[in-house]
Amino acid sequence: MKWLSDDKLNYLRAVVANPDFSSTKYTFIKELGRGGMGTVYLTEDRELNRLVAIKVLNVPQVTEDLRNRMIREAQIIARLEHPGIVPVHDVGVLPDGRVFYAMKYVRGSRLDDYAAQNGSLGDRLRKFQAVCDAVAFAHAHGVIHRDLKPQNIMIGSFGEVLVLDWGVAKILATDNTDEDGFIRIHPSNPWPHDTSAGTVIGTRDYMSPEQARGETSQLDERADVYSLGAVLHFLLKDQSKVGKAAAAICSKAMAPAKESRYSTASELSAEIGRLLDAQPVSAYQESAIEKVSRWVSKNRFLVLLVLAYLLMRIILVFTSRP
Amino acid sequence: MDPDTDIGGPLHRFPVTNHSAIEGARSDDQIIRCRAFDTILTSYWKPAYKYIRLKWQADNEDAKDLTQAFFANAFEKNHFASYDAAKASFQTFLRTCLDGFVANERKAGRRLKRGGDMDHYQLDFATAETELAAHASTDLTPEDYFHREWVRWMFTLAVEELRRRCDESGRGVHFQLFERYDLRDDQNVSYASLASEFDLPPATVNNYLAAVRREFRRVVLEKLREITATDEEFRTEARSLLGVDVK
Numbered sequence: 001m002k003w004l005s006d007d008k009l010n011y012l013r014a015v016v017a018n019p020d021f022s023s024t025k026y027t028f029i030k031e032l033g034r035g036g037m038g039t040v041y042l043t044e045d046r047e048l049n050r051l052v053a054i055k056v057l058n059v060p061q062v063t064e065d066l067r068n069r070m071i072r073e074a075q076i077i078a079r080l081e082h083p084g085i086v087p088v089h090d091v092g093v094l095p096d097g098r099v100f101y102a103m104k105y106v107r108g109s110r111l112d113d114y115a116a117q118n119g120s121l122g123d124r125l126r127k128f129q130a131v132c133d134a135v136a137f138a139h140a141h142g143v144i145h146r147d148l149k150p151q152n153i154m155i156g157s158f159g160e161v162l163v164l165d166w167g168v169a170k171i172l173a174t175d176n177t178d179e180d181g182f183i184r185i186h187p188s189n190p191w192p193h194d195t196s197a198g199t200v201i202g203t204r205d206y207m208s209p210e211q212a213r214g215e216t217s218q219l220d221e222r223a224d225v226y227s228l229g230a231v232l233h234f235l236l237k238d239q240s241k242v243g244k245a246a247a248a249i250c251s252k253a254m255a256p257a258k259e260s261r262y263s264t265a266s267e268l269s270a271e272i273g274r275l276l277d278a279q280p281v282s283a284y285q286e287s288a289i290e291k292v293s294r295w296v297s298k299n300r301f302l303v304l305l306v307l308a309y310l311l312m313r314i315i316l317v318f319t320s321r322p
Numbered sequence: 323m324d325p326d327t328d329i330g331g332p333l334h335r336f337p338v339t340n341h342s343a344i345e346g347a348r349s350d351d352q353i354i355r356c357r358a359f360d361t362i363l364t365s366y367w368k369p370a371y372k373y374i375r376l377k378w379q380a381d382n383e384d385a386k387d388l389t390q391a392f393f394a395n396a397f398e399k400n401h402f403a404s405y406d407a408a409k410a411s412f413q414t415f416l417r418t419c420l421d422g423f424v425a426n427e428r429k430a431g432r433r434l435k436r437g438g439d440m441d442h443y444q445l446d447f448a449t450a451e452t453e454l455a456a457h458a459s460t461d462l463t464p465e466d467y468f469h470r471e472w473v474r475w476m477f478t479l480a481v482e483e484l485r486r487r488c489d490e491s492g493r494g495v496h497f498q499l500f501e502r503y504d505l506r507d508d509q510n511v512s513y514a515s516l517a518s519e520f521d522l523p524p525a526t527v528n529n530y531l532a533a534v535r536r537e538f539r540r541v542v543l544e545k546l547r548e549i550t551a552t553d554e555e556f557r558t559e560a561r562s563l564l565g566v567d568v569k
Contacts, residue, residue, distance in 0.1 A: 001478050002505060003453055006470075012477050015504060016539045017564040022532030095536060 019056045020095050026054060026102065040165075042105060045089075051105040052089060055165065056098050070099045077101075077166045080141060084134025086154070086164045106164065108157050112150035115235055121242070124235045125276055130161035132228055132269035138163075139221045139265055142172040146219065148227035149206040150234055170219060206230040209256050222258040225268055229253025229261070245275055248284035341544075344412055344551035347402040359397045362416075363443060364479065365549050367393065368450050369471040370420055375454055377464035378424050386447050392423045393443065407551040411559065417468055473563060476549075480542045481505065487537065495520060496534040503531060504538075 004012065019041065021028050026043035029051075033040045038057040045052045057070065074091035081087070090102035109117070111131075115124060131153055135145060145152075145166060152165040208226035210218050232250045236242045249271050255261045262268040274281050278298035286294065296303050343365075346358025367389055374385040396402055396419065405415050462470065488497035499520065503511055513531075517524040543560065550556040 001449070001482060003457070004474050004478055004481075004505075005457075008505065009474055009477055012481075012504065012538075013473075013564055015535050016542050020532060020536055020539075022528060022535075095532075 019054075019098065019100070021054075023095050024092060024100075026052060043102075045102070053103045053105040054100050055103065056094065056100045067093060067097070067099060074099075074101050076171055077143060077169055080138055080143060080166075082134055082137045084130055084161050084163055085138060085166070086162045088166070101166075103164070106154045106156060106162050108154045108160075108162075110151055111153035111155060111231070112234070114155040115150065115238075121236075121239050121246075122276065124239075125246075125272055127155060127161050128228075128232055128235055129269050129272040129276070131163060131231065132265045132272060134161065134163045135224055135228060136265035136269055138166075138169070139224065144170045144172060144219060144221060145224050145227070146170055146211065147203060147206075148224055148231060149203050150231055151203075153231070170216075172220070208258065210258060220258075221264055222261050225253055225261045225263075225265055226255075226258070228265060228268055243275075244290075245281045245284045245286075249275065249281060252283040341548060342551055342556075343548045344402065344405055344407075347400065347405075355400070359393075359402070361548050362402060363393050363397075365476065365545070366416055366472065367443070367445050368475045369468050370416075371445075371447060371450050372454050372471050373417065373420065373464060373468040374424060376467055377421075378428070380424075382447070382451050388424055388427065389445070389447075390442055391427075392420055395423065405551060407555050411555060412549060412551055413469065413472060417465065476545055477542065480538065480545050483541045483545070484534070484538050487541070488534065493534075495522075496530045496537075499527060499530050500534040500538065504535070 018028055018031070019039075021043060025045060025047045027046055029042040029044060031039060032042050032053060038055050040053055040055045043052050043054050044050070071091050071093075074088055078088040078091070086106060087104045088101050089104065091099070092102075093099055108114075111127070114127075118124070131148075135148065138145060143166070145163065146168050147165060148163070152163065154162045154164055156162060204212065206227045208219075208223040211223050211226075229250055229252070232246075232253060236246060236250060249268070253261055253268055262271065271281050271283060278294055280286060280291075280294070343358040343361035346354050347362065349355050349358065370392065371385055371389045374380050374388050375382065378385075378388075380388060401419060402416075405412055409415070410418070484500070485497050488494055488500075499516055502516060502519075503513075513524055513527050516522075517527045520527070522530075542564070546559055546563070547556050550559055
């Protein structure tokens with residue numbers, strides 16, 4: 001029997017553990033990351049000669065029905081063409097029966113790593129707003145992400161924001177599409193749920209209470225709004241000057257009862273926009289002093305101009321006296 | 323998938339067997355129990371021997387006797403039947419039993435008599451000793467060393483089982499390709515060089531290697547299933563050892 005060195009042993013373990021892409025056009029390069037839902041690998045698309053990220057879902061022994069549904073979901077997600085949503089290029093089944101998605105390989109930093117390097121509150125809020133916009137786009141087309149967290153958000157080399165990992169997304173829409181190719185939402189006639197009641201999907205720290213309780217059939221866009229609130233909380237927690245309005249937005253988005261949250265990601269995005277523009281936000285009732293303070297803060301240049309004018313007049317009054 | 327290149331048939335799913343030697347050790351049927359014990363012995367004797375040598379600082383003759391006696395005693399008293407999967411993995415259980423056994427032997431001041439009345443199993447201690455001498459590791463705890471040697475031994479057995487299956491099914495070329503590419507020490511071997519060496523089209527080399535790796539994956543998981551007691555333990559071990567999710 002041949003002695004297996006440690007290197008050889010690790011290699012053979014990888015042979016067993018890594019997916020078999022031999023029946024696909026992808027060549028395995030390395031593992032990029034591992035999560036509760038699946039593992040992402042870097043591969044090369046041999047036909048197009050480009051790098052592609054492939055997520056293999058952790059669902060062994062899938063039934064034919066489940067496999068078809070997962071593929072159908074991937075097809076729907078692939079139609080979400082938005083600059084903030086990582087494009088899905090391909091979907092398929094490996095020889096061992098596991099479903100995989102091939103996605104654009106995004107070079108850049110995860111939001112948590114990015115936040116560790118970039119401290120500006122304004123920049124973080126603008127990035128967060130871009131995340132909200134991407135999620136709002138998906139919601140408008142009947143797709144709920146269900147696993148929003150900093151680790152699933154990438155900031156590209158040019159500052160672009162991309163929401164990744166739609167592998168556990170829930171499709172609210174039926175199979176029909178608009179003339180534009182977009183999916184029509186029929187909340188009264190939802191698709192058969194992809195996970196049974198009681199199944200908990202997502203990441204605990206970023207998961208809405210209803211999601212944590214496994215109320216799969218009750219999940220709607222507000223579950224993602226909660227997760228967005230948790231992402232906002234993550235972005236704000238190390239900031240010294242957060243402000244009551246920002247904290248209130250965070251609290252409203254993360255309200256335990258979904259009825260108390262923003263009803264859509266668009267609403268949340270608009271609220272962040274108002275915060276960035278120093279306008280009043282719906283989540284926080286300002287006092288008169290705070291209103292004046294915000295107005296002064298927003299119109300600082302004008303205030304300085306008026307103050308300078310007044311000061312000049314005062315000086316003139318005093319200096320012109322005989 | 324090309325059926326012609328598949329060793330294990332058209333369905334390549336995890337796992338392919340539910341046979342567990344740990345369960346077999348609890349059987350009332352003497353034949354099943356013997357077979358189960360044989361599997362456990364085959365899977366663990368070498369890590370056990372090396373562990374005794376390393377942790378208990380036993381000389382090679384003493385370690386040989388202790389290894390033989392431990393398994394003989396375990397079989398005779400059916401110790402493995404008392405394993406409780408809820409408390410620990412079987413590997414941890416066996417190692418703890420081994421520690422207890424050696425400690426008792428040492429405490430009693432016994433030196434096991436070679437050629438006495440205990441069962442003697444045909445175990446290749448000479449190779450184990452050579453490996454130990456050539457690859458002794460000092461940077462691991464004895465427990466980690468036992469685990470690592472167990473993993474190594476399990477993969478070694480899996481390679482041998484793969485060779486046997488390939489030979490029996492007339493697919494010796496598949497194994498030769500696997501041996502040349504995946505077990506090679508020569509880093510210069512490529513699919514193209516194998517195609518030339520074996521006078522096969524490159525696509526066939528690709529297909530054969532994919533098929534034989536699938537079979538290897540299946541063999542490893544079967545081995546793992548054999549020496550885990552429950553589905554839960556099997557899943558946990560597969561995830562921790564190989565990073566794969568199995569049902």
